Amino acid sequence: MYTFSSKLKTLSIVLMILGILGIGYGFLNAPKNTADVEKILKDEEAHHGGGHHEAAAESTHEMPKVLSAEEHHAAAQHEEATHEVAEAAKDTASVKLLDTISVDSTKVAVAPVEEEHHAEAKTAHAEEHHLTAAEEKAHHEEHVNHVLHQLQNKPWSALYVACIFVMLISLGALAFYAIQQVAQAGWSPVLFRVMQGITAYLPVGSVIFFVLLVLCGLHYNHIFVWMADGVTEKGHENYDKLVAAKSGYLNFPFWIIRAAIFLIGWNLYRYFSRKNCLAQDESSDNSFYKKNFNISAMFLVFFIVTESIMSWDWIMSVDPHWFSTLFGWYVFASFFVSGITTIALVTLYLKSKGYLEHVNNSHIHDLAKFMFGISVFWTYLWFSQFMLIWYADIPEEVTYFWTRIELYNLPFFGAVVMNFVFPILILINSDFKRLTWIVVMAGIVILFGHYVDFFNMIMPGTVGDRWFIGIPEIGSLCFFIGLFLLVVFTALTKAPLLPKRNPFIEESKHFHY
Known part of the structure; x- marks a missing residue:
């Protein structure tokens, strides 16, 4: 059984406290009126x-x-x-x-x-x-009001980006776990409890994120412009013809109901899959393993549909005039590789503390291969989406990238370096995939790179050119990282780190590549 290190627990609490202070600082320093x-x-x-x-x-x-x-x-x-x-x-x-x-x-x-x-x-x-x-x-008054909304959005947007990113890391780990179940993979069962520990954050993250969505709908912020008053009413000063045409889909009641369905569905699978996995340890047959196989297959169908819709609802609708048919896959690649990277980092940490004795270099090598492969997949989607839209040069589409290149030049191209150039140079070598310090270094860069990727997806539509990775952004990230560490490593103490009765556990113990 794993024992939660007091140093790690203290670190997680300190990060949360610092995060709360940073978040509070962001809200307190946001302008209250046009005079500010x-x-x-x-x-x-x-x-x-x-x-x-x-x-x-x-x-x-x-x-x-x-x-x-x-x-x-x-x-x-x-x-x-x-x-x-x-x-x-x-x-x-x-x-x-x-x-x-x-x-x-x-x-x-x-x-x-x-x-x-x-x-x-x-x-x-x-x-x-x-x-x-x-x-x-x-015009000046209009400009001042616009800047007021942008600056008031800044702490909300920082909180939103960190919240959704860390929550989707746990969802990415859950999807990877379900794929291992359905594929009947023989190499990965020794890592199942690590994956389940990471997914333990999903219920906590889901509740916080759902509250944030409700606050958006109650007009505590201006993150989603399609929620503004009068945006669908002809003759109103805020009327938007394009948004009005989408109002059958983009309306708060339907939007928040969809969010509830997605979050509940993901968490139900997480709950029952873990319950069956623990029950399998005490079972005399493979009945619970077979149940997990069936519900994992159903979950993956549910997941691939809801993940795409989620990306439209929670990220793409920040820019309601823009759309991309690749966007659902693009978002999936971003948080999927982040989830796999987190599995690798938690595994290496536990291994360094003397746990997971059956995890060997071949397991780490396979995790690093997934980190490398999904990074390339993310780059393929990034380039395909960017190249097709930029080359077509259709004003309502290319504006999305023009804004990011002009106003977010460093984070926009920096994300490509961190999420593609760095991983491919470091992890393309097979021997490097077995070196702990290489995998840890690559993992930290990948995680930060995909945080910046989410930052690029959300911030231009909410704060415009008023972006800056400052105290609110760092504070929000610290809070959710601290909460993630506290929840995940507490969950790891609740059950043995090795599933005893998984049909493939012996193959996994002796896996060698």
Whole structure:
């Protein structure tokens, strides 16, 4: 039986406490109103531009960087109107001069008419100038409100990304466990209790995540723009034609019911598969093993459907105008390799503490092969999705990647390096797959890389260019990692680490590759 190390338990609790402090800091420092945003924008101007921005604010030829594209357009109109007014004034002065020096009666008669015409033009331009200034003010207010929503979303989004990522790690491990059951794999039964320990986080993570989804629906944040008031009502200022066309599917009641079905279904399989596995240890026949085989086969059918829909509901709908037919597989590859990597890391930790005596280098080698293979599979999907959309250059599709390349350049391409370049260079060598420190190093990089992948999928649609991996993001990740460690290693103490009566346990004990 495994005994939970006091040092590891302390570490998990410390991570949770630090995480709570970081999450609280993020919410407390989020702006509460537009006045706070105005101050933040002014501070950014002073920090980035200094005296240059102060001079630019006073000039009609250069606007501060905080202006949006629409505001820049309004500013250009403002400048043009000012120039035309000046020209009109200059023309009027010329006519007055002509009136003064003219002795011809006809010219004297025409001069006042010309002057009146230019005066009217001047008045019209002045009115246009006034309207442009009003429009500019409206655009600025709209921009400030938009930034307010982005900055208020930031701590929520950090919490959301960490929560869904860590929960899906346990789901990935559960899917891998089910595949081993259905495939009747002979190499992996010595690892079953490790997999079951990792999946023990799924119920806890599911409850927290479901609460987050409910809070989204109750408008505690603006993560999902299709939930905004009036977005499906014609004539409303928030009306969105494309979102309205999807309202039969994208509506909160149906959305949250689907979420409940998915989470309950996954957790029911997790509960019964573990129950049958433990019962098999005390059984005189293979009846519980056969039950596990049957429910695992049914679960995989349920899983492959619900996983795709889950990825649309919880991630892709953050950008409701965009869609990809590959997205479900792409998300699956990301959390599946993360789940396998976590199995490898937990196994190596337990092995280092003297447990899992029947786990040998061949088992580690196979886990590392899956880490390598699924990393390549993820890259294939990443490239296929990106290349097809980028090459087609359809505006409503390519905008998704344009935003990420322009605003998230480092994390966007950094994820490719961490999730493909690094694993393929390190794990392509067969001997390296048997070295503990190599597998641990590769595993840590892969896990962080796929966290960044989820960050890239969610953050651009919720916080725009206001992203930064700071205290809220690190705090959220620390909290869920700490909770994960506490739940998983507590679960590992509840049952022997070796399934005794699995039909393939002897083959697994003596597995050699």
